[in-house]
Amino acid sequence: MSYREVTLPVSEEQAELLSDALMELGALSVSVEDRYGDTAQEQALYGEPGMPPPKGAWAQSLVRALFADEAQADAALAALLAEDILPDLHDVQQSTVEDQDWVRLTQSQFQPVSIADALWIVPSWHEPPATDVPIIRLDPGLAFGTGTHPTTRLCLEWLARQSLRGQSVLDYGCGSGILAIAAAQFGAETVVGVDIDPDAVAATQANAAANGVVVQADLPDAVRNARFDIVVANILSAPLKLLAPAIAAHVHPGGWLVLSGILDRQADELIAAYAPHASLQIDNSLDGWVCLAGRTHSS
Numbered sequence: 001m002s003y004r005e006v007t008l009p010v011s012e013e014q015a016e017l018l019s020d021a022l023m024e025l026g027a028l029s030v031s032v033e034d035r036y037g038d039t040a041q042e043q044a045l046y047g048e049p050g051m052p053p054p055k056g057a058w059a060q061s062l063v064r065a066l067f068a069d070e071a072q073a074d075a076a077l078a079a080l081l082a083e084d085i086l087p088d089l090h091d092v093q094q095s096t097v098e099d100q101d102w103v104r105l106t107q108s109q110f111q112p113v114s115i116a117d118a119l120w121i122v123p124s125w126h127e128p129p130a131t132d133v134p135i136i137r138l139d140p141g142l143a144f145g146t147g148t149h150p151t152t153r154l155c156l157e158w159l160a161r162q163s164l165r166g167q168s169v170l171d172y173g174c175g176s177g178i179l180a181i182a183a184a185q186f187g188a189e190t191v192v193g194v195d196i197d198p199d200a201v202a203a204t205q206a207n208a209a210a211n212g213v214v215v216q217a218d219l220p221d222a223v224r225n226a227r228f229d230i231v232v233a234n235i236l237s238a239p240l241k242l243l244a245p246a247i248a249a250h251v252h253p254g255g256w257l258v259l260s261g262i263l264d265r266q267a268d269e270l271i272a273a274y275a276p277h278a279s280l281q282i283d284n285s286l287d288g289w290v291c292l293a294g295r296t297h298s299s
């Protein structure tokens with residue numbers, strides 16, 4: 001069995017109208033994605049404090065609609081033209097999508113990941129490797145962080161190089177809780193994860209419990225006046241810059257601040273934004289991303 005996929009490049013304003021129209025016209029599913037996803041031009045749609053609320057689509061979006069067959073896809077496109085929702089079929093593409101075991105296919109994309117020979121991240125459907133190093137059991141879910149993304153990996157590698165015994169660690173923007181769980185498994189005494197997304201807070205709580213470690217997960221307000229020996233924040237350049245005073249204020253004087261989610265070309269700007277609070281340097285880079293680390297000023 002196969003399906004017919006129709007792909008339409010659209011502007012932000014058109015994305016919702018077109019998605020609704022495609023569903024009305026019998027699409028089995030419709031998804032909207034960043035036309036420039038996974039490139040240097042990709043856009044984040046976070047609702048950051050002090051910034052406009054998140055939008056429903058990207059400036060240049062791709063709408064993908066799945067139809068039962070080619071005839072239904074053609075009929076839907078004809079209706080969009082007749083209704084003047086589409087001016088022409090110039091940039092519209094169609095392709096055949098073979099039916100597959102989607103669960104198995106998704107699972108096959110998440111293999112066990114080894115971090116610096118110091119940690120394994122293993123999905124629940126895989127046998128854990130025979131190893132002496134800590135293992136995090138983690139499945140992809142609603143919250144970001146499976147260990148496969150370079151920004152997460154860079155933070156995990158930094159944590160793996162530290163001696164965390166007796167240290168307090170804050171994972172700012174904890175997503176799945178992967179960094180917080182790793183810190184706890186590496187021996188940190190107190191570990192807290194905060195996130196503006198309640199789904200991420202719930203995911204961190206569930207993942208920490210599933211891995212048998214104690215991580216306190218909450219919304220950022222819960223740690224308003226708290227300080228830690230180490231703060232790791234894997235967010236993105238724009239929010240990291242905006243939050244510089246707030247994030248830096250969570251680090252004890254002379255403690256470590258580790259920032260990720262930063263493209264190579266954004267490193268200097270971030271180092272400058274944090275200069276009043278900490279002496280950051282590029283710790284490591286991977287696939288165009290850098291991780292910055294440094295100690296906060298002593299007083």
Ligand SMILES: C[S@@+](CC[C@H](N)C(=O)[O-])C[C@H]1O[C@@H](n2cnc3c(N)ncnc32)[C@H](O)[C@@H]1O
Nearest residue numbers: 144145152173174175195196197200234235239
């Ligand atoms: C790229 S994910 C990182 C997840 C995980 N820490 C990792 O390294 O894989 C960024 C996370 O930061 C959260 N986030 C974004 N802006 C934030 C903010 N202003 N305060 C707290 N969390 C934020 C997002 O909801 C998301 O879960």
